[in-house]
Amino acid sequence: MDYTIKIGGEAGQGIQTIGDSLAKVFSRFGYYVFTHQEYESRIRGGHNFYQIRFSDSPVTASKSVIDILVCLDNESIKAHKKELTLYGAAIYDSKLTKESIDDNRFLNIPLLEMAERFGKNKIMANTVAIGAVLGMLNFPQEVFLNILQENLGKKGGEVVKLNKDSFVAGYEFAKKECLQCAFTITPSGKPKMLMGVNESIGIGAITSGCKFYSAYPMTPSTGIMLFLASKAEEFEIIVEQAEDEIAAINMAIGASFAGMRSMTGTSGGGFALMVEGLSLAAMTETPIVIALAQRPGPATGLPTKTEQADLLFAIHAGHGEFPRVIFAPGSPDQAFYLTNKAFDISQKYQIPAFILTDQYLSDSQWTIDEIDLTKYKHTQYRIRGEKLESIKDYKRHLFTENGISFFGIQGTSKRLIITDSDEHDEEGHITEDPDIRVKMVNKRLHKKWPLIKREMGLPYFYGDSDADIVIVGWGSTYGVIKDSIDILSRNKKIAMMHFSELYPLPDSEDYMNILKKAKKTIGVENNARGQFARLIKTETGFEFDSIINRYDGRPFYSDLLARSINDIIG
Amino acid sequence: MISLADYQGKMPAWCPGCGNYSILRAFKEALIELYIAPHEFTIVSGIGQAGKFPHYLRCNTFNGLHGRTLPVATGIRLANNKMLVIAVAGDGDCYGEGGNHLIHAIRRNIGVKLFVHNNQIYGLTKGQVSPTSMEGMFTKNQPFGVLSGQLNPVTLAVALDCSFVARGFAGDINHLKGIMKEAINHKGFALLDILQPCVTFNKVNTYDWYRQRVYPIEGEYNPEDRLSAFKKSLEWGDRIPIGVIYINRRQTFEERIPFLKDRPLIDHELFTDNWSESIKKALDEFF
Numbered sequence: 001m002d003y004t005i006k007i008g009g010e011a012g013q014g015i016q017t018i019g020d021s022l023a024k025v026f027s028r029f030g031y032y033v034f035t036h037q038e039y040e041s042r043i044r045g046g047h048n049f050y051q052i053r054f055s056d057s058p059v060t061a062s063k064s065v066i067d068i069l070v071c072l073d074n075e076s077i078k079a080h081k082k083e084l085t086l087y088g089a090a091i092y093d094s095k096l097t098k099e100s101i102d103d104n105r106f107l108n109i110p111l112l113e114m115a116e117r118f119g120k121n122k123i124m125a126n127t128v129a130i131g132a133v134l135g136m137l138n139f140p141q142e143v144f145l146n147i148l149q150e151n152l153g154k155k156g157g158e159v160v161k162l163n164k165d166s167f168v169a170g171y172e173f174a175k176k177e178c179l180q181c182a183f184t185i186t187p188s189g190k191p192k193m194l195m196g197v198n199e200s201i202g203i204g205a206i207t208s209g210c211k212f213y214s215a216y217p218m219t220p221s222t223g224i225m226l227f228l229a230s231k232a233e234e235f236e237i238i239v240e241q242a243e244d245e246i247a248a249i250n251m252a253i254g255a256s257f258a259g260m261r262s263m264t265g266t267s268g269g270g271f272a273l274m275v276e277g278l279s280l281a282a283m284t285e286t287p288i289v290i291a292l293a294q295r296p297g298p299a300t301g302l303p304t305k306t307e308q309a310d311l312l313f314a315i316h317a318g319h320g321e322f323p324r325v326i327f328a329p330g331s332p333d334q335a336f337y338l339t340n341k342a343f344d345i346s347q348k349y350q351i352p353a354f355i356l357t358d359q360y361l362s363d364s365q366w367t368i369d370e371i372d373l374t375k376y377k378h379t380q381y382r383i384r385g386e387k388l389e390s391i392k393d394y395k396r397h398l399f400t401e402n403g404i405s406f407f408g409i410q411g412t413s414k415r416l417i418i419t420d421s422d423e424h425d426e427e428g429h430i431t432e433d434p435d436i437r438v439k440m441v442n443k444r445l446h447k448k449w450p451l452i453k454r455e456m457g458l459p460y461f462y463g464d465s466d467a468d469i470v471i472v473g474w475g476s477t478y479g480v481i482k483d484s485i486d487i488l489s490r491n492k493k494i495a496m497m498h499f500s501e502l503y504p505l506p507d508s509e510d511y512m513n514i515l516k517k518a519k520k521t522i523g524v525e526n527n528a529r530g531q532f533a534r535l536i537k538t539e540t541g542f543e544f545d546s547i548i549n550r551y552d553g554r555p556f557y558s559d560l561l562a563r564s565i566n567d568i569i570g
Numbered sequence: 571m572i573s574l575a576d577y578q579g580k581m582p583a584w585c586p587g588c589g590n591y592s593i594l595r596a597f598k599e600a601l602i603e604l605y606i607a608p609h610e611f612t613i614v615s616g617i618g619q620a621g622k623f624p625h626y627l628r629c630n631t632f633n634g635l636h637g638r639t640l641p642v643a644t645g646i647r648l649a650n651n652k653m654l655v656i657a658v659a660g661d662g663d664c665y666g667e668g669g670n671h672l673i674h675a676i677r678r679n680i681g682v683k684l685f686v687h688n689n690q691i692y693g694l695t696k697g698q699v700s701p702t703s704m705e706g707m708f709t710k711n712q713p714f715g716v717l718s719g720q721l722n723p724v725t726l727a728v729a730l731d732c733s734f735v736a737r738g739f740a741g742d743i744n745h746l747k748g749i750m751k752e753a754i755n756h757k758g759f760a761l762l763d764i765l766q767p768c769v770t771f772n773k774v775n776t777y778d779w780y781r782q783r784v785y786p787i788e789g790e791y792n793p794e795d796r797l798s799a800f801k802k803s804l805e806w807g808d809r810i811p812i813g814v815i816y817i818n819r820r821q822t823f824e825e826r827i828p829f830l831k832d833r834p835l836i837d838h839e840l841f842t843d844n845w846s847e848s849i850k851k852a853l854d855e856f857f
């Protein structure tokens with residue numbers, strides 16, 4: 001069993017409510033779920049969709065074909081009718097679409113009328129639609145009704161009843177009227193967690209002891225701020241919406257300097273404003289974690305669409321030479337784990353660390369069985385109080401063997417913590433002395449860099465261990481490449497190599513040997529010029545045989561990607 | 571006892587006669603009179619001659635970027651709201667490059683004290699126009715005289731309902747020390763604009779020019795009356811008032827954050843004993 005549902009309509013029609021509810025129903029029932037969304041940069045109107053794939057075996061990406069289509073507007077019919085399989089089924093309300101469809105796969109269902117009749121409000125059309133989809137699937141009603149009770153129970157019996165009546169009305173109507181519907185629902189496993197990547201970065205940050213998050217709202221990164229704000233009181237985190245991205249990163253640097261684990265998040269344009277601050281964090285050796293959720297540029301670009309085109313920007317941003325680490329998770333559990341690693345490494349080496357995502361990944365939701373909390377690093381590297389006091393000749397930027405100096409927390413002892421964006425001496429005072437300058441560059445960069453390289457984890461290898469064809473991806477393409485490998489491995493010796501710990505590249509020959517041994521290597525990137533391929537070439541000299549690029553602002557779909565790979569390997 | 575020697579920093583690299591020396595002197599004396607030890611406060615400075623200020627002292631120091639003193643100071647203050655945080659900036663730094671941050675720091679009413687060394691000229695970059703340069707003044711990069719209107723930071727701050735607004739003059743150390751102490755003792759955000767002659771690049775606003783004009787606010791003036799504060803702030807020209815111009819003791823940003831009431835953020839345990847349990851509970855919400 002592997003079904004895909006697509007809900008299409010205008011912004012403001014409640015697509016998200018329907019999609020989120022259905023995804024929750026399936027994950028609660030124990031299915032594997034993957035969702036992704038495409039929307040426009042507007043509050044009302046336009047055309048948006050929400051796509052849900054669910055199965056009794058793991059799913060990690062969207063397909064381009066759909067089994068159930070929910071059309072809340074006419075555009076959804078036009079845009080997505082061709083994606084509907086022969087055995088698929090669609091529902092629409094002719095009052096919304098203003099026309100009837102002569103296609104036996106399409107069922108006209110009076111969503112609005114039923115909403116007003118059973119829910120006493122047009123807005124209940126969403127609940128009727130949820131009922132209709134589950135009715136088409138002949139899916140057990142209790143799962144949704146339990147969630148309804150949990151979410152709306154507090155609002156009182158009347159609200160629950162109106163929702164329930166609307167749901168059941170939609171359910172019964174579709175079950176009875178959808179003659180095309182022949183979907184089979186298989187037994188399920190244990191309930192699963194359903195998590196979005198912005199949320200998992202947020203919870204990863206909380207787990208890592210993040211106490212300060214300052215940011216300026218920018219799609220698709222805003223979800224991180226919203227999640228942390230929702231947990232601010234419980235976990236005692238200061239979440240501040242800064243006046244601009246420049247203030248956001250400088251505030252986070254200030255809080256980090258004063259002793260708190262701090263983070264900021266943004267997208268390309270906002271990060272462009274943060275770049276000077278990035279350089280400041282590096283010079284003052286102040287740890288900071290930056291979530292950079294990419295979207296297509298240049299400039300405002302396609303503000304709500306997806307792209308992986310800021311990798312080289314993140315690597316090279318900032319004037320001067322300094323170390324940084326860049327992680328690019330491909331799933332919520334990777335995001336969770338790598339956010340912790342970003343905090344740990346940035347604290348340990350007193351450097352900036354990036355978590356690089358994109359709109360597709362940020363707005364996707366995945367099911368997860370479990371998060372292993374024992375894998376977490378909780379080392380406190382900062383020193384304070386008596387321990388700090390006991391260092392007689394404390395110097396913030398003391399020259400050491402590994403380049404790392406004790407970072408005290410000011411105000412917890414009489415030791416002074418001094419730093420400067422100018423080149424500085426060991427104490428932290430401004431200097432122009434050439435010998436100190438060289439020693440400081442060596443401390444910040446040359447001494448730390450080899451140690452940082454050793455921290456980087458190896459790429460994830462999936463598929464035939466003796467593969468002829470190796471597909472290489474990074475970040476958000478993890479799930480879609482993995483899914484395509486599953487499709488292609490039936491008759492090919494093929495494997496995936498996925499990098500989520502990107503920069504510096506892991507210090508190992510092993511993965512390079514796999515690439516060199518393969519008969520064909522293909523890079524897959526959601527950008528125009530293969531930025532990761534360029535990175536690999538720059539750092540190792542190795543060149544992929546082919547690159548599959550997509551840069552129309554849309555993500556890859558696993559069946560289409562498998563076809564593109566097939567076209568190349570023949 | 572705390573003495574001047576406790577604050578002895580590096581040898582200043584300012585020009586002889588620079589107004590900054592008097593500001594440094596007044597500041598050290600204010601600290602001594604308030605019994606504030608070097609480890610009990612942090613100075614965040616930017617870039618410009620004023621940016622070097624903390625190096626000529628002994629204290630916790632973050633000498634950051636041009637224009638960005640206030641965001642860094644805000645971050646420090648939120649992480650440790652028991653720490654006295656003083657932002658030191660020049661007129662170019664704070665009213666030019668970092669103007670946006672000033673507006674929002676005032677709105678937040680964050681407990682940061684901002685001392686602006688306002689010499690109405692760019693000193694570090696050798697004599698270009700500043701937002702507070704007087705209209706018509708000739709500088710190397712303004713061949714037709716300063717074309718833009720002069721920014722009045724005091725009026726701006728009163729208009730934004732800044733909780734403490736004052737003006738000092740580097741030529742009157744005793745008076746300056748007094749308002750520095752008032753600013754430090756004030757609970758919320760404080761702006762202290764300090765008129766500071768630049769002996770090298772500003773040949774208009776000299777010590778003599780200021781001395782002929784500045785007068786201390788005395789008598790029945792009530793700084794808590796916003797309208798009279800606004801009127802007072804507009805005085806510029808033949809007579810320039812110095813002293814505390816406006817006070818509005820409104821709630822501070824930190825006071826509105828419930829978990830900062832008992833102890834500063836830095837004293838919150840990073841990982842509590844039942845940390846895994848709390849995280850597990852948060853994760854359960856995803857089922």
